[in-house]
Structures are given as C-alpha cells and as structure tokens.
Amino acid sequence: MADRLMLHYFPGNTPLHHWDARCKFPGLMIVTLSLLQMDVPSLVLFTLVFFAAFGVARLPGRALLLSGKPWLLFLAIIFIVQVFFQHPSFWDLPHVKAAGIVCWRLALMLAYAILFTLVTKPREMQDAITWFLRPLPFLPARRIAMMVSLTVKFLPLLLDQFAEVQLAVKSRMGNRSGRSLRHIKTLCLPLFRRSFIRCDELALALAARGYREDLPLTLPRIRLFHVLALLLVGVVALAGALLN
Amino acid sequence: MPVKQLQSMVYASLMAALIAMGAYIHIPLGPVPIVLQNLFVPLAALLLGSRWGSISVAIYLFAGAMGIPVFAGAKGGLAHFLGPTGGYLLGFLLAAWVTGSIAEHSAERPVAILLAVTFGMLTIYAVGVPWLKYAAGLTWSKAVLVGMVPFLVGDVFKAGAAVVLARALKPMVTRQLRPTSS
Known part of the structure; x- marks a missing residue:
C-alpha cells in the first residue's frame, strides 16, 4: 500500500x-x-x-x-x-x-x-x-449509508492503485513511448481491471460476512x-x- | 442479499468514487469549471446500466451534499446544489439515466452508444444552463455562452473517450458481475 x-x-x-x-x-x-x-x-x-x-x-x-x-x-x-x-x-x-x-x-x-x-x-x-x-420513507437507509462509506473508502484506494500502475508502467519504460493516447490506455485499463477485481473481492467479503439490510439500528x-x-x-x- | 446485488452495489460505489476523482481534475475557467466528471457519469451508465448508473451518481451527489469534498474543486456541502453549478449536478443524475436507458436498448452498437453519450451530455446542459441562467441572473445567450459553448469541444473528446473505455471495460464488468452464487 x-x-x-x-x-x-x-x-x-x-x-x-x-x-x-x-x-x-x-x-x-x-x-x-x-x-x-x-x-x-x-x-x-x-x-x-x-x-x-x-x-x-x-x-x-x-x-x-x-x-x-x-x-x-x-x-x-x-x-x-x-x-x-x-x-x-x-x-x-x-x-x-x-x-x-x-x-x-x-x-x-x-x-x-x-x-x-x-x-x-x-x-x-x-x-x-x-x-x-x-425517518425518510422508501429510502434504503442502510444501503445508502454502506455505499457512501464504500465511496469514501474507494477514493484513497483508487489513488493507491493509480500510483502502483504508474510505477509499473514506468519500470517497463511505458512512459517513454511518446504516444500519449497509448500511455493513457496503458494506465487506465490496468487501473480499472484492478479496481473491478477489488470490487468483486469486497462484494464476496460482504456476502461471506452475511451482510443484511433488515437489521435494526441500535444506537444510544x-x-x-x-x-x-x-x-x-x-x-x-x-x-x-x-x-x- | 444476493451476491449479484452486492456486486452491483460495490461497483456503483466505485463509479461514484471515480466521478469524484473526475471532479478533482478540473480547470476553473469562468463560473462553470472544466471537469472530468462528465466523462465518468456516462461511463458509469454504460458499464452498470441506467438503474445502477443513476444510483452511483445519486450516491456521489449525496456524499457531496453531506460535506465530503467530492464536487469540482474538492468542494462539498448542500449549498452547492443552490449555486450556479447546482443544475449541472442534478443534470448528472438525469444524464446517467438517459445514457443508460438508450445504451440498454442499442444492443451495444458503437454508434448507438455514442448517441447515448451525446444525449446524456446534452441532458446535463438541458438542466445546467437554465439553472445557471436563473442562479447567476444571466441572459439566455450569456448563459449558453458561459455554461455550454466553452465545453463542447472537450465534450466531444470526453464522449469519444467514454465510448472507447466502455467498449474496453464492459466485457470485464460483465465477467465480474457474473454471479458466483445467489
């Protein structure tokens, strides 16, 4: 990391x-x-x-x-x-x-x-x-809360992965090709692929831990x-x- | 909850984070800045469809409304919806739905996808420009000149990039979203 x-x-x-x-x-x-x-x-x-x-x-x-x-x-x-x-x-x-x-x-x-x-x-x-x-009817409060929390979690994760991919491209001298479009492609596709794999792992981890939305919220x-x-x-x- | 739904939920959150990243890369020219948000909004709709694409934009807007710095210029807060760029923010939501809906009925044809992205981007302006006119007290011509014309060339490139990225990434997403169990 x-x-x-x-x-x-x-x-x-x-x-x-x-x-x-x-x-x-x-x-x-x-x-x-x-x-x-x-x-x-x-x-x-x-x-x-x-x-x-x-x-x-x-x-x-x-x-x-x-x-x-x-x-x-x-x-x-x-x-x-x-x-x-x-x-x-x-x-x-x-x-x-x-x-x-x-x-x-x-x-x-x-x-x-x-x-x-x-x-x-x-x-x-x-x-x-x-x-x-x-209190708002028809809104899946727990799901929205979970998604906002995931979005905040993904922000540093995306930056991390972008830095890693950039380093990998540099170590293979991919940044010296002189073709900026190709350079963008070599950066974007691995970044998205890694992020999607991470998403899949997260979803499976949530399912494995028995994520449920119908549990009551007990806060003091x-x-x-x-x-x-x-x-x-x-x-x-x-x-x-x-x-x- | 079925794994597929959980996957869609996590993917929508990732796309919301990407839209936020797109907002960080921005050039503040005039009252409406040039941002990469409107590249990731149609991309979310093309990859996840109209429903989850719109949900990802809604989550992005909600996170911003709460004060998390995800709007253009790393701003956040409910007040931004009432400012001159509030219409563009709400336009993103409608654009995701329009782009996703057209793309879903186009059988993945590149021209139709490009059309979907174009209509999506026009939707952003259809909501954003009138909002800008009333919020900033501009005339119609001035609002179009300040809030739409400077961005059109960039939007052509963004639309092209969204289509290319969507075509390259869609098989990955479809493969990942294939349910392992339910």
Missing part, C-alpha cells in the same frame, strides 16, 4: 474522536456552508479553530500533510488560473488577494473534511447516515454535551458571519 492516508480514520482517544458522528455530520455541514461566504477575518478565525481542533484530536501533522498533499498542486493550479486567466488586467494586488481568498477557503473546506474523516470511524459514519435517513441516545458541542460550532459559525 502506498503511504496515502487521505480520508482514512486515524485511531485516537480524544473528545473529537468520541464526539457522536450524528453531531459531527451537522457540524461539518455548518462549517462548509459558512465557509462559502467568508472573508479574511472569519477565515482567520476558522483557521485558528481548525488548528485548535487538530490539536485537541492529537493527530500527527504527517496525517494532515499526507491527506492534503494530493490537493496542494490542485490548489496551486486554481490560484494560477484565478490570477492569470480570470481577469484581463492580471497580476494586480486585488486580484491576487481574491485568488488567495478563494484558495484559502477551499483549503479550509478540505482541511475540515479531512479532519472529519480522520476522527470518524467508517462504521460510525455509516450508522450516522442510516440514523439520519431512517445522543448525550447533551455532544449537542452542546454542535451548538458551539454553530456559535463559531455565527461569529465568523458577524466578523465579515
């Missing part, structure tokens, strides 16, 4: 790890919603809150770096495009500032989503989604201080909105 920890759970024994996923989900939603309209002062506040939360979760900085690394180049491209191609009179300070704010906002959204997945067990995420969807009542923590997130979001 490659060393990608993107959107992986990182075990721990901290308040953030123990915070009920049924409160963590709305918390993440509040944060991403409020980040959309934020300017510099509120972005500073949310950055400070993020580092405080990261400290509380006692996560190694390496976990954040490894999770965020694939997106660094991508954020850099967004910045360059925003600065050089969005405005006819590029490279003046207001445009650079605007591009910087867009990237800062995106980076924070990503950071909070990464933090959420680092401190939430896939099982808890699945149970929380089932719990939220259960949400404790008061978990709800209070969610309210605190709401207060911080409100403070951020007032700072704008």
Whole structure:
C-alpha cells in the first residue's frame, strides 16, 4: 500500500474522536456552508479553530500533510488560473488577494473534511447516515449509508492503485513511448481491471460476512454535551458571519 | 442479499468514487469549471446500466451534499446544489439515466452508444444552463455562452473517450458481475 492516508480514520482517544458522528455530520455541514461566504477575518478565525481542533484530536501533522498533499498542486493550479486567466488586467494586488481568498477557503473546506474523516470511524459514519435517513420513507437507509462509506473508502484506494500502475508502467519504460493516447490506455485499463477485481473481492467479503439490510439500528441516545458541542460550532459559525 | 446485488452495489460505489476523482481534475475557467466528471457519469451508465448508473451518481451527489469534498474543486456541502453549478449536478443524475436507458436498448452498437453519450451530455446542459441562467441572473445567450459553448469541444473528446473505455471495460464488468452464487 502506498503511504496515502487521505480520508482514512486515524485511531485516537480524544473528545473529537468520541464526539457522536450524528453531531459531527451537522457540524461539518455548518462549517462548509459558512465557509462559502467568508472573508479574511472569519477565515482567520476558522483557521485558528481548525488548528485548535487538530490539536485537541492529537493527530500527527504527517496525517494532515499526507491527506492534503494530493490537493496542494490542485490548489496551486486554481490560484494560477484565478490570477492569470480570470481577469484581463492580471497580476494586480486585488486580484491576487481574491485568488488567495478563494484558495484559502477551499483549503479550509478540505482541511475540515479531512479532519472529519480522520476522527470518524467508517462504521460510525455509516450508522450516522442510516440514523439520519431512517425517518425518510422508501429510502434504503442502510444501503445508502454502506455505499457512501464504500465511496469514501474507494477514493484513497483508487489513488493507491493509480500510483502502483504508474510505477509499473514506468519500470517497463511505458512512459517513454511518446504516444500519449497509448500511455493513457496503458494506465487506465490496468487501473480499472484492478479496481473491478477489488470490487468483486469486497462484494464476496460482504456476502461471506452475511451482510443484511433488515437489521435494526441500535444506537444510544445522543448525550447533551455532544449537542452542546454542535451548538458551539454553530456559535463559531455565527461569529465568523458577524466578523465579515 | 444476493451476491449479484452486492456486486452491483460495490461497483456503483466505485463509479461514484471515480466521478469524484473526475471532479478533482478540473480547470476553473469562468463560473462553470472544466471537469472530468462528465466523462465518468456516462461511463458509469454504460458499464452498470441506467438503474445502477443513476444510483452511483445519486450516491456521489449525496456524499457531496453531506460535506465530503467530492464536487469540482474538492468542494462539498448542500449549498452547492443552490449555486450556479447546482443544475449541472442534478443534470448528472438525469444524464446517467438517459445514457443508460438508450445504451440498454442499442444492443451495444458503437454508434448507438455514442448517441447515448451525446444525449446524456446534452441532458446535463438541458438542466445546467437554465439553472445557471436563473442562479447567476444571466441572459439566455450569456448563459449558453458561459455554461455550454466553452465545453463542447472537450465534450466531444470526453464522449469519444467514454465510448472507447466502455467498449474496453464492459466485457470485464460483465465477467465480474457474473454471479458466483445467489
């Protein structure tokens, strides 16, 4: 396995790890919603809150770096495009500032989503989604929760497999053919083939463990201080909105 | 639950993850970015059919709505459905169903598959452009100019790539989805 920890759970024994996923989900939603309209002062506040939360979760900085690394180049491209191609009179300070704010906002959204997945067990995420969807009639809540959890699981897996296939192609000098279409084909087909085999193994493993959708969901009542923590997130979001 | 259904479920989740990966590879030009999502949306429909293809897109949208960063620009959150690109996101769902439905009735003929992908892509614009017009307060001509015209050339390549990939991968998927037991 490659060393990608993107959107992986990182075990721990901290308040953030123990915070009920049924409160963590709305918390993440509040944060991403409020980040959309934020300017510099509120972005500073949310950055400070993020580092405080990261400290509380006692996560190694390496976990954040490894999770965020694939997106660094991508954020850099967004910045360059925003600065050089969005405005006819590029490279003046207001445009650079605007591009910087867009990237800062995106980076924070990503950071909070990464933090959420680092401190939430896939099982808890699945149970929380089932719990939220259960009141809605005609929706297979458990199946949807399982599929969302699988989708999140597949994201780092696909990156891993892409890195492995790329390495295999390089070791066979496949990247020196000069024919880019052929190169794409040699990368894509093995990647898909490996992914499909992995899917098959996963489905058989689920069947072997007797996966059922009709089992009742037994979750404890949400404790008061978990709800209070969610309210605190709401207060911080409100403070951020007032700072704008 | 039958193994075949479990396999379809896992495959649909994989395709949802692929659509998310397609959203990460994006070039932010104008209000609507160039993304690879609309390559993987028809591919999901061609490989899994209209039902599971649409389900995979629905799962992708649901994951994004929950705040997981799977939309273009690694964004996530319910607010994106109300923004200028919300129509494109909902258009993906309809496009997967349209592409899958046409492909299912075409007996795997390449021209028909290409037609299915073309109709699917047009469906995305049929929902996305009016949404963009109203959400961004643009005129019809401006909405078409900003939200459709710049992407058409890229879409031709994406449609071609989707057909080539679907033809190469369909036998693999069919072989894998063959039930071992039920």
